[in-house]
Amino acid sequence: MSKFRKRVIGTLLASSLASGLLATPALAQKIGLGRAALPEEVAAWDHDVRPDGLGLPEGSGDVLTGEELFSESCAVCHGEFAEGVDNWPKLAGGMGTLDRDDPLKTVGSYWPYLSTTWDYVHRSMPFGNAQSLSNDDVYAIVAYILYSNDLVDDDFVLSKETFTEVEMPNAGGFILDDRDTTELPAFIREPCMTECKDSVEITAHATVLDVTPNDTTDDGPVAEVVVATAEEPVPEAAVAEPAPEAAAEPAAETPADTAAADPELVAAGEKVFKKCAACHKVGDGAKNAVGPVLNGIVGRAAGTVEGFKYSKPMLDAGAGGLVWTHDELSAYLADPKGYMPKNKMSFAGLKKDSDLQAVIAYLSTFGQ
Amino acid sequence: MTDEPETTKAAPQIATTRRGFLGAGVAAGGALLGAGAARAAGPDPLITEVQPWAQGLGDGVDASPYGLPIRFEGDVVRRNVEWLTxxxxxxxxxxxxxxxxxxxxxQGCAFERHHSGAIELAKEDYRxxxxxxxxxxLxxxxxxxERFPRETRTYFLECAANTGMEWAGSQLNGAQFTHGMIHNMDYTGVPLRLLLEEAGVKPEGKWVLVEGADASSNGxxxxxxxxxxxxxxxxKANGEALRKEHGYPVRLCVPGWEGNMWIKWLRRIEVGDQPWEQREETSxxxxTLADGTSRKFTWVMDAKSIVTSPSPQMPIKHGPGPLVITGLAWSGRGAITRVDVTVDGGKTWMPARLAAPGQDMAVSRFYLDHVWDGSEMLVQSRAIDSTGYVQPTKTELRDFRGLNSIYHNNCIQTWWVKANGEAENVEVS
Incomplete structure (x- = not known):
């Protein structure tokens, strides 16, 4: 081995030791992997919108149109007035509650930027059917959410142009992380080891709230009393935003009605079904989602789709012989909670008989 | 799972832990203090009688091409708290x-958090x-x-909401529920820096937006x-492909920072000159502090620790004598350098033993080899990291943040261990 080589190896070794052998090499030049993204590809994925409106597409939508769309696509979880259903997020109300116990954080009371609402509705909603709304639909729905928070009048039209005129009430309510200057000076310290306190008293017990899931083993010595007001501390993260659960269960009574179905009624039913599509899938290759797959629902015994976790009432009903005949399905879909209390489907129900007939006709076209 | 019935069969054995440990504890208890090994009352049939496993044959290879834990461990699983969501x-x-x-x-028991469910995205379909x-x-x-130079590093991922349910008071009875939104894995991947350099960041670029491929397209x-x-x-995580629920085939690791930023099913990285103020970083x-203003961009997870045993789900079953107090500690600001443990609610602290020197932004395991006198204890642990940050009490945190905060709760946790060995989640003065 030449002297020269030795020296190179020595240097390499020394430098890799100095860098701890951990870092990946600092590369002087590009590696040459990947390929250039085409403009169409970037356009297809780059949807984000910033507070200054950068990224907003052309388009517009008014409050009244938004109200209809909201009722159709959003109210299942968020309520007709954006007030929230069950544990689903409340989008309206809560003004002035942020400094109170248990603040209500909604688009109106908390969200600092309108762009966030537009962006989120556009990219992630409706739950289970994301990216299905047109830009105008999104403008309209966001206009309605503003209206439901009393932030605009009912003749308001939201568009790329009017967007920056809207000021969110809590726009000034945020500060950047200041722990470095507030908390760290207090918490970077010499820890006390002995005689740190004179006395110690228990001031709160978890068992006062009976909210811990039971062990599979049973009888946790744990909880005793009961209180459980759904507690506020809901973690948020957790709390987040899920969706309605399941819905009906397939049944198919006359699985074969198919042939008889009136094409116009079926077509109308397909439209009505959009209200259900956030949670239920039908057709070839459809799988369980938030709600069970609905292939073959008409005529099927309740609570029998394989692999779907039904509510107890639904399972009991199925075990008790409930079959989704046209009439049973009709009664259920008109008033899901009234028909079967505590079932999982958080859907308000179809008020119009014509919608009921249409959607059942549509569903009957899907066999097992 | 296919062996569910068997799991159930094993359950009575587990159940006795709770009902049975009282008696067992008392029986064993007397013998211990000061004594060496306890004396047996009679020969143990597990030793004196030939057991079936010592006589017959076990499973052949391939009985389970990808193995799962033995059925006796069927209760060591992720758990959900239904009322939360x-x-x-x-x-x-x-x-x-x-x-x-x-x-x-x-990976199989590392917590999951999804915004639109865990999707299936094949490697071939990944872009x-x-x-x-x-x-x-690009x-x-x-x-x-797979052709870029890669790294393997261990990092913890903690959800910002971990322990969030405990802000207003003790609520959930078990370390799994109070502190289980965390996992610590050995990740293999490509430094994001290399990918950005490949595209060439313009001088005005100051921020990146990272976004997932699922329907929530969490950004x-x-x-x-x-x-x-x-x-x-x-x-890769822990040597094998990521699990679907953790973002297969590709996720982002953002060491030391809140879990929501570790985008799963990572599909897009945009360079910009300002933050985007996405839903998950505003709403x-x-x-939210006591006066109603809210901190944002609170990315770093502060030093935190938890005694995992004894704890409400892990009562002491053996009576007085040698007791291993153990738990986990981590910090998003650096490495864990020390963990202290108290059994008297914080009057007196004892340094615990770290299983290995702390690593930056990775979980450390600590042990305190304690001799329990059988009286009740108020057990806490306190993490100290390489910046000198000492994990605060809940009261100290509330002094800064009020009662309405939810995220980033890194306070000291107290378990009240009673004389019978059961433990409960409490708050102390």
Whole structure:
């Protein structure tokens, strides 16, 4: 081995030791992997919108149109007035509650930027059917959410142009992380080891709230009393935003009605079904989602789709012989909670008989 | 699972832990203090009689091509708290930290948090786009990523909401539920820096937006400095492919920072000159203080620790005498340098033993080899990291943040261990 080589190896070794052998090499030049993204590809994925409106597409939508769309696509979880259903997020109300116990954080009371609402509705909603709304639909729905928070009048039209005129009430309510200057000076310290306190008293017990899931083993010595007001501390993260659960269960009574179905009624039913599509899938290759797959629902015994976790009432009903005949399905879909209390489907129900007939006709076209 | 019935069969054995340990504890208890080994009352039939497993044959190889834990461990699983969320599709569950030891979290029981469910995305269908303020917007396939120089590093991922339910008072009875939104894995992947350099970040680029491929397309803004520092575009965890629920085939690791930023199913990275103020960094994952203002961009997870045993799900079953007090500690600001443990609610602290020297932004395991006198204890642990940060009490945190905060609760946790060995989640003065 030449002297020269030795020296190179020595240097390499020394430098890799100095860098701890951990870092990946600092590369002087590009590696040459990947390929250039085409403009169409970037356009297809780059949807984000910033507070200054950068990224907003052309388009517009008014409050009244938004109200209809909201009722159709959003109210299942968020309520007709954006007030929230069950544990689903409340989008309206809560003004002035942020400094109170248990603040209500909604688009109106908390969200600092309108762009966030537009962006989120556009990219992630409706739950289970994301990216299905047109830009105008999104403008309209966001206009309605503003209206439901009393932030605009009912003749308001939201568009790329009017967007920056809207000021969110809590726009000034945020500060950047200041722990470095507030908390760290207090918490970077010499820890006390002995005689740190004179006395110690228990001031709160978890068992006062009976909210811990039971062990599979049973009888946790744990909880005793009961209180459980759904507690506020809901973690948020957790709390987040899920969706309605399941819905009906397939049944198919006359699985074969198919042939008889009136094409116009079926077509109308397909439209009505959009209200259900956030949670239920039908057709070839459809799988369980938030709600069970609905292939073959008409005529099927309740609570029998394989692999779907039904509510107890639904399972009991199925075990008790409930079959989704046209009439049973009709009664259920008109008033899901009234028909079967505590079932999982958080859907308000179809008020119009014509919608009921249409959607059942549509569903009957899907066999097992 | 196919062996569910068997799991059930094993259950009575587990159940006795709770009902039976009282008697067992008392029986064993007397003998211990001061004594060496306890004396047996009579020969143990497990020794004196030939057992079936010593006589017959066990499973052959391939009985389980990808092995699962033995059925006796069937209760060491992720658990959900149903009342927290409206639906499991957008929800969270908890790592069974109470029953684990060491530091690495097995993928199969590492907590999950989804916003639109865990999707199936095949490697062949995977694309990663880099666009925005770059010289050349690029597309990478999974195979491209495998050709970049790679790193393997261990990092913890903690959800910002971990322990969030405990802000207003003690609520959930078990380390799994109070502290189980955490896991610690050995990740393999490509430094994000290399991918950004490949596209060429323009001088005005100061932030990156990272975004997932699922329907929630969860997006977060990350300062360019962090992106160029230690973020990792990971495709393996603990040596094997990521699990679907953790973002298969590719997720982002943002070491030391809140879990929501660790975008799963990572599909796009955009370079920009300002943050995007996405939903998950404004309406969520922000910390509302007592006066109603809220902190945002509170990315770093402060030093924190938890005694995993004894704890409500891990009562002491053996009576007085030698007791291993153990738990986990981590810090998003550096390495854990020390953990102290108290059994008297914080009057007196004892340094615990770290299983290994702490690593930056990774979980450390600690042990305190204690001799329990059988009286009740108020057990706490206190983490100290390489910046000198000492984990605060809940009262100290509330003094800064009030009662309405939810996220980033890194306070000291107290378990009230009673004389019978059962433990409960409490708060102390």
């Amino acid at each position: 409206a639906d499991t599709i957008s929800s969270i569950n908890f790592t069974p930290i109470h029953a684990l030891d060491g530091t690495i979290t097995p 990663l786009m880099i666009n925005g303020l770059v010289d050349t917007p 597309i990478f396939t999974y195979a491209d990523l 977060r803004s990350i300062p360019l400095e962090k992106a160029m520092d230690d973020c990792l575009v990971a495709f 969520k994952y922000t910390d």
